[in-house]
Amino acid sequence: MIEPSVPERFRILGPMEVWTGRDWTGVSAPKWRALLASLLLRRGEPVPVDELIDGLWGASPPARASNLISVYVLRLRRLMADHSGAVLITRSPGYQLVAGDEEVDVGRFGLLAAAGRAALAANDPRSASRLLGQALGLWRGRALVDVPASPVVTAEAARLEELRVEALEARVEADLACGHAAAVVPELRRAVDDHPLREGMWALLMRALRDAGRQAEALEAYAQARELIAEELGVDPGVALKQVLTDILSADAAGAATTLPGPAARGGRRGAGTAPLAAPAMPALRVVPPPVPAQLPADIPDFTGRAGQVAEIEGMLAGTRPEAGPGALPVVLLMGSGGLGKTTLAVHAAHQVAGLYPDGQLYARLLGVTQQVNPAEVLARFLRDLGMDPARIPVSAEERAGQFRTRLAGKRMLLVLDDARDAAQVQPLLPGSASCGVLITSRGRLPELAGTRVIDLDVLPPPEARALFGRVVGEERAVAEPAATEQVLAACAGLPLAIRIAGSRLAARGGWSVQYLAGRLADERRRLDELRAGNLAVRASFEVSFTSLPAGGPQADPARAFRMLGLWTGTSITLPAAAALLGEPVADTAEAPEILVDGHLLDAPAPDRYRFHDLLRVFAADRARAAESDADRRDAITRLLAWYLHTIEAAATIISPQNTRVPLPPCDARVVPLSFFTLEDALAWCDSERVGLVSAVSLAAANGLHELAWKLSAASISFFIRRSHWVDWIATHQRGLASARALGDGAAEAWMLNNLGVAYGQQRLAGAVEYFEQALALYHGLGDVRGESRAATNVANAYFDLREYGKALATARRAVTAQRQAGKRYGEGIALGVLGCACRELGRFDEAIASLTEALAIFRSLGDRGTEADSLGDLGEAYLGMGKLEAAIECLAESLRIREEIGDGHGQARSLERLALAQRRAGQTAVAVGMLSQALVLFETVADHAAAGAAATMLAQWQADG
Secondary structure, three states, rough: OOOOOOOOOOOOOOEEEEEEEEEEOOOOOHHHHHHHHHHOOOOOOOOHHHHHHHHOOOOOOOOOOOHHHHHHHHHHHHHOOOOOOOEEEEOOEEEEEEOOOHHHHHHHHHHHHHHHHHHHHHHOOHHHHHHOOOHHOOOOOOOOOOOOOOHHHHHHHHHHHHHHHHHHHHHHHHHOOOHHHHHHHHHHHHHHHOOOOOHHHHHHHHHHHHHHOOOHHHHHHHHHHHHHHHHHOOOOOOHHHHHHHHHHHHHOOOOOOOOOOOOHHHHHOOOOOOOOOOOOOHHOOOOOOOOOOOOOOOOOOOOOOOOOHHHHHHHHOOOOOOOOOOOOOEEEEEEOOOOOOOHHHHHHHHHHHHHHHOOOOOEEOOOOOOOOOOOOHHHHHHHHOOOOOOHHHOOHHHHHHHHHHHHOOOOOEEEEEEEEEHHHHHHHHHHHHHHEEEEEEOOOOOOOOOOOEEOOOOOOOOHHHHHHHHHHOOHHHHOOOOOHHHHHHHHHOHHHHHHHHHHHHHOOOOOOOHHHHHHHHHOOOHHHOOOEOOOEEEEHHHHHHHHOOOOOOOOHHHHHHHHHOHHHOOOOOOOHHHHHHHHHHHHHHHHHHHHHHHHOOOEEEOOOOOEOOOOHHHHHHHHHHHHHHHHHHHHHHHHHHHEEEEEEEHHHHHHHHOOOOOOOOOOOOOOOOOOOHHHHHHHHHHOOHHHHHHHHHHHHHHOHHHHHHHHHHHHHHHHHHHHHHHHHHHHHHHHHHHHHHHHOHHHHHHHHHHHHHHHHHHHOOHHHHHHHHHHHHHHHHHOOHHHHHHHHHHHHHHHOOOOHHHHHHHHHHHHHHHHHHHHHHHHHHHHHHHHHHHHHHHHHHHHHHHHHHHHHHHHHHHHOHHHHHHHHHHHHHHHHHHHOOHHHHHHHHHHHHHHHHHHHHHHHHHHHHHHHHHHHHHOHHHHHHHHHHHHHHHHHOOOOHHHHHHHHHHHHHHHHHO
C-alpha cells in the first residue's frame, strides 16, 4: 500500500465529493460542481473568469455572471473549509485551485497506475497487481458523472475512462503473470461487454481462458470478437488478436483440426451465422505488416532560433510533462498568426523527436483557414496508410475514428496536424493511447482541447531575427552593413516569413545592397508589396486569416473592425477607444476585437486593450484604404481623436482643477468619453494612455485635424506636469504650435507658446523667455487679459529660472497686479510664489515669507494640493535662509508628505533635497545623507539628469566631509 503524504481533498472519479474537514460531502448545486470541475481540471494554474463563465453558461451568460462566479467561489470555500482562501485562491485574471496530485483522487490514480506499470515493466507482477488494484479502487463510478455536460467535461470524462480501462488491462496482465487466470475471467467478461470493440480486452480474455485450461472457450471468445468487429466495423480483427489465436492453436496437438462453434451452436446474440473456422496452417495466420509511415515534410536546412520552443516541444512529446497525468496523451498546440513560422517549427521539432516514435509519423495539412479538410477524409487516408483494406474503411466519421484509435492502441506514433481550424476538426484525429504524441498548428486557440499544452508563438526577438537574416543572405553580407540590416529587420518587425522573404530577395540579387533593400521597405504603403518572393508573400499570409473572419452580425463586423483599427497609429487601443473609432456602442464592439484576437489578427496584452503586430497594422490600413471611403476614414479618425480629447480633458479637470480649461468641440453622439471621480483614477488612465496621447496629437496633425491637434496638446499638459514627462510635453506642443499656425488661430498659437515656455523653463532650456514674450505679445494684441496675465507670470518665472532675480522681481510684481485685475486667484497665487522666491534669492526674507505665506493661503483655499506643496517648499527654503531651522523643517516635511500623497515623484525628490539641507544644518548628518540619497534615486527615476548630477556631487561632498 502506498501511503500518501497529504490527505485527499477532492474526488471526481465518480460523483464529485469534497472533504469538509470532518467528512466527505457532495456538491449540491450543478453550477458549483461545474465551476469546481473547471478549476480541478486545471489545478495549479489561474483560470480566467471569462473561461469560467463560458464553461458554466456558454454563449448566454447572465448579466452579472462575474458576480455569480464570485458567489460560487465563496460557497465552495465554505464547503471545503477554506476560510482563508489558501486552496481556492483569487489570482488574476480569475481563480486558481492549489492542490497537489495526492489531494485529488484522479491524481492519486495517476501516481498509483504509473507505479504499477513501472513494477510490471520491472518484472514484479505482484507489486504491479497490488498498485494497479489500489488505483482502480479509487473509482466510484464514471468520472465527473454528476457534473453538467460541456465539451471540456465530456472530453475529460472520456479520457479518464480510457485511462481506467488501460489500468485495468495492465492489472489483468499482472494477475495473469501471477497465475490468477481463472479469477480474472468474470471481470474480463464484463469488460468485453462494456467495450466490445476493444481488441486488447478480448485478447486478455482469450489468454485468461487458455491459461485456465479452457481452450474451447478461448476459441469461442475469438469467434465472438471477430463477429462483433466485422458487424460493427466491417473489418477483421487486428494483428494482435490474431496472434493470440495463433498461439492458442499452435498449442493444440499437431495437425488437430479445431472448429469454432458458430452462433447457432452457442446462441449467438448478433447477426447471421458465421461459417466454421478450421484451424489454418501457421503461415496463413501471419499478416504482412504495412510499411511504417514516415510522412513528415523535409526539415529546412537553415532553421534558426526558437530554441526555447523547440526544447519545450521535445520535452512534451518525450513524455516529460510533470503537470499531466501519467496516462495523458501528450498534445502540443503551436498557436499564432500567419507568418510566424508555425509549420516550419512543427516540422523541425517533429524531426527532432521522430526517433522516440518508432511506429512512425503521420502528417496532415488540415487547411483550416482556406479549404478546411474534412477530418473523415483524413481518417480514411490515415487508415489506408496504417494498412487497412480501403474496401473495409467505415463510412461514418465516428466509426473511422474508432478504427483509427484501435489501430494506434499501444503504438508509439507521432501525429502532426498542420493548420487546424478548430477543435471539432482535430478531435476525431486524436489517438486514444497515451503512447502516441500529437503536434498541432493553428491560427486559433482551440480551447475545447482539454489538457493541451499551448505554445503561443510571437515574433522573433532581435538576436534571432538577425541570425535568421544572416543565414538567408550570408553572414558577411549582413554584417557589412549593420545599420541597413537593422532597418530591414525593423521593417520586418520580427516576423519570420517577412525576414525570410526579404533575405531571399536580397540573396537572389547580387547587385542590391542591404541599404537599397532597406530603402524599398521604408515606404509603409509599399512594404507589403515588397515582401514577396516566389510563392511566398506576407500579404497573402495575412489575407488568409482576414478572409476567414466570420461575417458581421448584429454587433460590430470583425472585418470592418480590423480595417478601421488599422487607421490608429498608436501602439495599442482600448475597447472604449475602439468603440469611438467604429462609431458603435462599447457593448456592440466588444466581440469583434476578441474574434480578431482568436484569429491572431490582434494581440490582447491586457483586458480590453488590443494591439497590432506592426506589419498587420500596415495590412489593416491597406485594407481600410481599399474598402472604406476617404470620408468614412476621416470620420472614424475624428471620432477617435474627439474621444481622446474629451477624455483627457475630463482627467485634467481632476488633476489640475485650477488650470484654464480647453474649449471642447461638440461630441458626436456615438462618442462616449470616459469620466473620472478620483485623482488616482484620472492619473492611472493617463499613465496607461501616455503613448496614445502623443500618437493622437501626431495623427491629428498628419490628417489636417489641426484644431484637435493643438487642443489635445493643451489638455495633456496637466498630466505631463504632474508626471514630469518633459519630452512628451515638448513634442506634442511643437506639433500643436504648428497646427495652431496652420489654422491662423492666434489664441491657440499663444496657448502653445506659453506652454512651451513653461516646459523649456522647467528644463532650464534656452528659449523659455522668448516663447513667453511671443505669447505675451499675442495675448496683448488679442485683448485677452487672462492670457496676458498668465504669460506675464510665466515671464517672471522664466527670469527666476535663469537666475536673473532682479528682472524676476520686477516682472513678478507686474504679474501679481495683472492676475488680480483678471480676477484669477490661482494665477495670483502663482505670481506671488515667484515674487516670494525672487525676494528670497535677493536676501529679502521678510518680503519673501509674506508673499509665500499669502500664496500658500490662496492655494489652500482652492484645495490645490500640488501648488500647496510648492508653496510650503518655497516657504521652508526661505525659513532656511533666515536660519529658522525648526520652521524650515516643519514646512519641508509637510511639503514632502503632500508630494508622496499625490504621487509627485519629481516634487518628492525636490522636497527631500531641501529637507536634507535643513537636517544637515541642524546637525543631523546621517539623516541628511539618507534623504539626499533618496532624492538622487528619484531624480534619476524621473530623468531629471541635471538635478541628479547636482545631488550626486553634493552627496559625495557630504560623505567626504563625514
